[in-house]
Amino acid sequence: MTKKLKFNKNLLINKFNNFKLMFFMTLIMGTMISINSNTWINAWMGMEINLLSFIPLMFNLKKSSNSTMLYFITQALASSLILFSTLMMKIEFNLMKMNMMFSMIQFSLLIKLGAAPMHWWTPKIFLNLNWxxxxxxxxxxxxxxxxxxxxxxxxxxxxxxxxxxxxxxxxxxxxxxxxxxxxxxxxxxxxxxxxxxxxxxxxxxxxxxxxxxxxxxxxxxxxxxxxxxxxxxxxxxxxxxxxxxxxxxxxxxxxxxxxxxxxxxxxxxxxxxxxxxxxxxxxxxxxxxxxxxxxxxxxxxxxxxxxxxxxxxxxxxxxxxxxxxxxxxxxxxxxxxxxxxxxxxxxx
Structure with missing residues (x-):
């Protein structure tokens, strides 16, 4: 029985490490897609891949369910603002409204960056992360x-x-x-x-x-x-x-x-x-x-x-x-x- 338990633990550890490596690769891929994108839709898609790769890496940590949910809500809010502003720029052709949509995109990117005064979510998440x-x-x-x-x-x-x-x-x-x-x-x-x-x-x-x-x-x-x-x-x-x-x-x-x-x-x-x-x-x-x-x-x-x-x-x-x-x-x-x-x- 002890040999079977050890064998099962080793299998679980190997599967966990493989999933972790996969999420790290998709995390890097999402950032690269956002950097090299020519349109805001591609940039939004890359940031979503990055988000969905970072959340499982957070969720495997102890006592991180609340911080994971908070990180998901703030990043999803910022991503929805980017997507909404991008779609509005495709519809509207007024220069004043275009500048307002660009400002909304910048505001949502500043939320993702965690810059002040949109920094309120970063300490609550950072405390539950390992080094x-x-x-x-x-x-x-x-x-x-x-x-x-x-x-x-x-x-x-x-x-x-x-x-x-x-x-x-x-x-x-x-x-x-x-x-x-x-x-x-x-x-x-x-x-x-x-x-x-x-x-x-x-x-x-x-x-x-x-x-x-x-x-x-x-x-x-x-x-x-x-x-x-x-x-x-x-x-x-x-x-x-x-x-x-x-x-x-x-x-x-x-x-x-x-x-x-x-x-x-x-x-x-x-x-x-x-x-x-x-x-x-x-x-x-x-x-x-x-x-x-x-x-x-x-x-x-x-x-x-x-x-x-x-x-x-x-x-x-x-x-x-x-x-x-x-x-x-x-x-x-x-x-x-x-x-x-x-x-x-x-x-x-």
Whole structure:
């Protein structure tokens, strides 16, 4: 009987892994269809394939039925707005109504992106995801809405107001949070404001910003997944780890906050330079203030690690839970942005 049970469990695990691989492939395919589409109907179809592939990956997680239903309702609402606006553009030929339909499409894409003030659904969903799915939610799920927003950028005032509100609300709501996932999702809203602002000025700069942002999120999600950490209080156990492990974690959070000379400082500095070249001085000053606010709440997960002698009374220089992959991530993160910045500013 025990052999049969083990055999049945192995079959179930293999089937689950095969279904998971299939949904990952369709998730990638849906995004690619949306990016390479020439019409809004094809873009809508690609986003629906992406949605129907991401929901089963969420539903296999524990305690995720409510968040899965909420994600489905918000994404279906945004998709229905896109489909309705596309059909109305085929019927109406008035320019005023066409501009209104384009604005509705942009509004629905901003809902899918999770930008403020349409961000209310993102923290409730993000709390019930594991770290692997959190990385997909923060990075891959933003690709199709960002590319489609760039192709439909006829209402820059909507982009401007959304970028300002995302930067301010993402910075203010992330303060005094005790969950690392809440800090990550509010920082994602803040970074979305930066990406929307630079999208109006330079699209290639937005792609560069998104790539650096994805690398930083990948570092943090892999580190938190390997350490099995969700709360800030759990970071106290890192005091029993070695100094090198602390340096990796601290550098990753500071890089996400944009502390020079880490990797996350480079895209923010390039965005500020581009904004000042376009005479957006007040907005640049506001973005700098919000960047300092976000850096302040990034420091909360690190305060326990700054106390080097909290639990253990001796320095532990033995390398534990550190592999070559983590060393490579730290070297990438510690690449000196100040040396690369003068060369990149020549191409602006």
């Amino acid at each position: 692997k799915m959190s990385f997909i939610f923060l990075t891959w799920q933003k690709i199709a809405p960002l590319i489609l927003l760039n192709s439909s950028s006829n209402n820059n005032s909507l982009f401007y107001m959304t970028a300002i509100s995302s930067t301010i609300l993402g910075a203010l709501l992330g303060m005094n949070q005790s969950l690392i996932k809440l800090i990550m999702i509010y920082s994602s809203i803040n970074h979305t404001g930066w990406m929307l602002m630079i999208m109006m000025l330079n699209v290639y700069m937005m792609i560069f910003y998104f790539l650096i942002y994805s690398i930083m999120n990948f570092m943090i999600c892999i580190m938190m997944n390997n350490s099995n950490i969700n709360y800030i209080n759990q970071l106290f156990k890192i005091n029993n780890q070695n100094l090198f492990f602390k340096m990796i974690t601290i550098s990753m959070f500071l890089s996400l906050g944009g502390m020079p000379p880490l990797l996350g400082f480079l895209p923010k500095m390039l965005v500020l330079i581009t904004m000042m070249n376009n005479n957006l001085f007040i907005e640049s000053f506001m973005f700098i203030i919000m960047a300092t606010v976000t850096l302040s709440f990034y420091m909360n997960p690190l305060m326990s690690m700054f106390l080097s002698i909290k639990i253990s009374t001796k320095w532990n220089f033995k390398i534990k839970h550190i592999n070559k992959f983590m060393i490579i991530l730290m070297l990438i993160n510690l690449s000196i942005s100040l040396t690369i910045l003068p060369f990149l500013t020549k191409f602006l």
